[in-house]
Amino acid sequence: MHHDRSGIKRSEPGYLVATLLSGSWRDSPPSLFISPTELSEIAPLLLKTGTGPLAWWRIRYLDLSASQAAFHLRQAYRLQTLHARLAEGEIQDAITVLRSAGVEPVLAKGWAAARLYPEPGLRPYGDIDLYVRPEDYSSAEAVLFPSGARVRHVDLHRGFADLCDRSPNDLYARSQLVRLGDVDARVLAPEDHLCLLCLHLLRHGIRSPLWLCDIGAALESPAHDFDWDYFWTGIRRRSDWVACVLEGSHQLLGSKLDHCIIPRFHRPPRWFLPSVLRQWGADASPDHETMLTHLRRRSGILRAARRRWPNPIEATFRCGMSLSRVPRFPFQLADYLVRGLLLAARIVMLTVGLPIDRNKSCPTPNSPLRIP
């Protein structure tokens, strides 16, 4: 594995996670050298990030596969495999319901990413990400959640916020139909899907190694007519972000990347890869409760506030800045303070009974921060 190892030792958990997951999305992953002790150490991290099945896939023919840690990884693989079958039924159901109302959805992330892996159970997904044209959103919401309650595991997206430099009509025109059970599901063109995956993981600060595995799987999936010229069109700073992600996927997880396809070679800054590895090695689960909930309950506020300190990558993305050598602390601080102010504004608006607009705006380099 080639990466900038400054400050990161081979024995550190994040490094071990990257080692184990390198090439794990392939039908025949590369050989691996990791001790049973090291596997035991990182197994909980793998399970928490949903990469347990991929880890099992990587070690399944090794002596390691008989270890206790491997047993838990294999259990996760089995359960995720079953869930993938169940979820396919839900996806078909949601697509059928939407089409009956005249709404054509695009399926992205989740199943659309999982289909590029050797087996569906290797790549987990909880929610089903369905994108619809902005003008169809209300109709889609009405048929999917008729009583207003969220009864399906569907995350409905109004338009394509992360790909806002491409019109929905263009994205639909380029989309493809792929077979999913008894229906033909519409997915983004490979170029658009790869771009979406890159931006999605940047938005979340590459917290999960699974998302970088998605990049590897997408890069190595056979799309002979992948249009790299089209892929690199759009907002220049966004292209730089994406180039950094592709290079990061190559350096951290060994994904095959032909560097001549990157028009402006963008080597990630020195802080980038160690930052990712440190995150992967941190045993921190996301806080699923909103700050408002903590404030209402008046408990765990300080801890919740600390957990919301942004990592350098998500701060950079949210501030719309470039991934350069400039220290990230100012951006992290700015992001944290602005989000704090926005939270305060929300509290005021809720208190006086004003509606809050959660309309997502495009993360362009110069756009203001969005309400989380």
Place this chain on the structure above:
Amino acid sequence: MIVPRLRKKGLLIQELRDEVLVYDLERHKAHCLNPTAALIWRHCNGRTTVSEMAALLEEELGIPADEGLVWSALEKLGRAHLLRERVTRPEGVPRQSRRELLRKLALGLAGGVLLPAVTSILAPVAASHGSCAHVGESCATLNCCTGCACVATFCIGTC
């Protein structure tokens, strides 16, 4: 003559390379059948007798034909609610321990993997003390966190 029948209603079946996974949609339980158990289960078609199943084990998996082995599998399948009706071992077929079976069939210790196995797939116990179960944890006592789904009390997702 006893001809067992497998249950299909309310089951989700997924064949993998070296095992069969079964999810009971009614009981929300997941089971794993090794090749021996899977072979026997597949032939619980209401027509194949126990002695025929034993012969099939020898023919397809190279395991010595032994009805005791088949009965052991049928009992495990019955306990997991994977048969339409649970079958009762006849009086003339004694119960044998795993060790006795291995010795009888001259399979050796390594042959243990050939004995029929129907294992319940259990989710790991939740390690977090939060208000919801995170990815990779059991949601037996907590709801799954937002963005997660669950199967057999195991939280799945990328939340």
